[in-house]
Amino acid sequence: MSRVAVAGAGYVGLTTAACLADLGNEVVAVDIDQDRIKMLRRHRLPIYEPGLREVVERNARAGRLSFTTCYEEAVPGADYAFIAVATPEGAEGAADLSYVEAAARSVAENMNGPLVVVNKSTVPIGTGDFVSRVLAKHAGEHRFDVVSNPEFLREGSALADFMQPDRVVIGAHRREAADLVAKLYEPLNAPILLTTMYTAEMIKYASNSFLATRISFINEMARICERVDADVKVVSEGMGLDRRIGSLFLEAGIGYGGSCFPKDVKALAATAKEYGYHPELLRAVMDINQDQQRLVIEKLKDCLGSLRGQVVGLLGLAFKPNTDDLREAPSLEIARGLLAKGATVRAYDPAAMVRAKRLLPDVNYRRDAYQVARGADAIAVITEWNEFKLLDLPRVRRSMRRPVVVDGRNIYDPVQMRDLGFVYRGIGRN
Numbered sequence: 491m492s493r494v495a496v497a498g499a500g501y502v503g504l505t506t507a508a509c510l511a512d513l514g515n516e517v518v519a520v521d522i523d524q525d526r527i528k529m530l531r532r533h534r535l536p537i538y539e540p541g542l543r544e545v546v547e548r549n550a551r552a553g554r555l556s557f558t559t560c561y562e563e564a565v566p567g568a569d570y571a572f573i574a575v576a577t578p579e580g581a582e583g584a585a586d587l588s589y590v591e592a593a594a595r596s597v598a599e600n601m602n603g604p605l606v607v608v609n610k611s612t613v614p615i616g617t618g619d620f621v622s623r624v625l626a627k628h629a630g631e632h633r634f635d636v637v638s639n640p641e642f643l644r645e646g647s648a649l650a651d652f653m654q655p656d657r658v659v660i661g662a663h664r665r666e667a668a669d670l671v672a673k674l675y676e677p678l679n680a681p682i683l684l685t686t687m688y689t690a691e692m693i694k695y696a697s698n699s700f701l702a703t704r705i706s707f708i709n710e711m712a713r714i715c716e717r718v719d720a721d722v723k724v725v726s727e728g729m730g731l732d733r734r735i736g737s738l739f740l741e742a743g744i745g746y747g748g749s750c751f752p753k754d755v756k757a758l759a760a761t762a763k764e765y766g767y768h769p770e771l772l773r774a775v776m777d778i779n780q781d782q783q784r785l786v787i788e789k790l791k792d793c794l795g796s797l798r799g800q801v802v803g804l805l806g807l808a809f810k811p812n813t814d815d816l817r818e819a820p821s822l823e824i825a826r827g828l829l830a831k832g833a834t835v836r837a838y839d840p841a842a843m844v845r846a847k848r849l850l851p852d853v854n855y856r857r858d859a860y861q862v863a864r865g866a867d868a869i870a871v872i873t874e875w876n877e878f879k880l881l882d883l884p885r886v887r888r889s890m891r892r893p894v895v896v897d898g899r900n901i902y903d904p905v906q907m908r909d910l911g912f913v914y915r916g917i918g919r920n
Contacts, residue, residue, distance in 0.1 A: 493517075499562075505649065597625070599628050637662040661684075793832075799834075821837075
């Protein structure tokens with residue numbers, strides 16, 4: 491059993507802490523947010539992540555997982571200190587490392603023996619060296635190693651992604667330090683890739699940027715499909731059956747969002763620029779995604795003529811299903827754009843409405859999808875929650891003032907929708 495301190499109790503930090511505890515380690519998660527720690531001590535989660543509360547509660551009751559706001563309680567005696575704090579977008583798209591720096595300094599000031607410091611946050615290439623300099627300045631005579639161990643957790647399936655990973659990437663300047671971190675993951679029986687610090691940091695950015703590129707590519711194909719009367723759903727299926735391509739991340743829609751893809755593509759582009767390279771493909775990926783988020787408003791205006799005075803309902807607000815995360819969610823730009831054009835906006839999301847009310851105070855929130863549809867001139871599907879796929883569509887049609895549906899996630903069949911009497915617009919559907 492190892493003793494582990496985890497700095498940061500957000501999506502990545504909390505999942506990491508809970509899962510490492512579930513593997514039998516003694517884990518202390520530290521976060522400067524007092525309200526968050528109070529919730530976690532009561533086994534209540536500040537985020538929505540299926541299954542995570544049960545893992546947190548089980549390990550907390552077993553004494554393997556605890557929470558604190560004090561690095562003085564978390565770090566002394568630890569074998570490992572994971573840094574899993576936010577790296578928000580900074581100037582010109584570069585990652586803001588102020589939280590990483592603060593966490594590294596707090597770790598250094600409270601370590602009392604040899605320590606392996608693990609960068610779990612998504613950070614630019616070279617951040618491992620930056621953290622080493624911070625530690626060297628504040629750690630006194632204590633020995634330390636810095637290791638890069640990027641996370642590949644998807645919100646909504648974070649537990650499975652941690653416990654059944656495609657791969658574990660570990661990078662360090664010293665192989666011995668990488669081997670120590672690898673021991674933590676041995677119980678998972680997963681492929682472990684040991685490499686250099688810089689390569690490990692690059693793998694994370696390259697992976698997320700490639701997935702974002704696939705999304706922007708299929709969305710560009712959807713735009714072309716609409717002009718040549720082709721169906722992008724079938725195009726995507728035909729492409730995905732090619733083993734060289736595969737089907738993942740080839741669903742056309744209103745673009746990517748969340749805490750990773752938008753920020754990471756920008757950060758990688760900023761790194762490229764810093765080193766004198768113009769990342770043309772990454773720029774195109776970002777431009778296409780931004781244009782795609784405006785498409786719902788364009789389609790609604792095309793169907794309704796004018797948006798002023800119209801009642802538009804949004805089904806879904808989170809950037810993806812099974813999360814309450816609204817960071818970079820397309821819903822934010824869509825709702826604000828509709829309000830700016832004079833529309834009345836209603837919305838329902840199974841998990842994200844508490845957060846949404848703070849960000850979108852002028853939206854009318856309803857208790858379910860049917861309340862959103864009642865008397866509406868149009869509804870737009872923003873998040874592909876399963877409950878929206880199973881709606882009583884004839885009931886929805888009867889309750890609407892005008893039966894316009896803009897399906898931003900292509901969850902409905904165009905022929906069925908038109909047979910039911912809807913004016914239906916998907917993304918790239920003929």
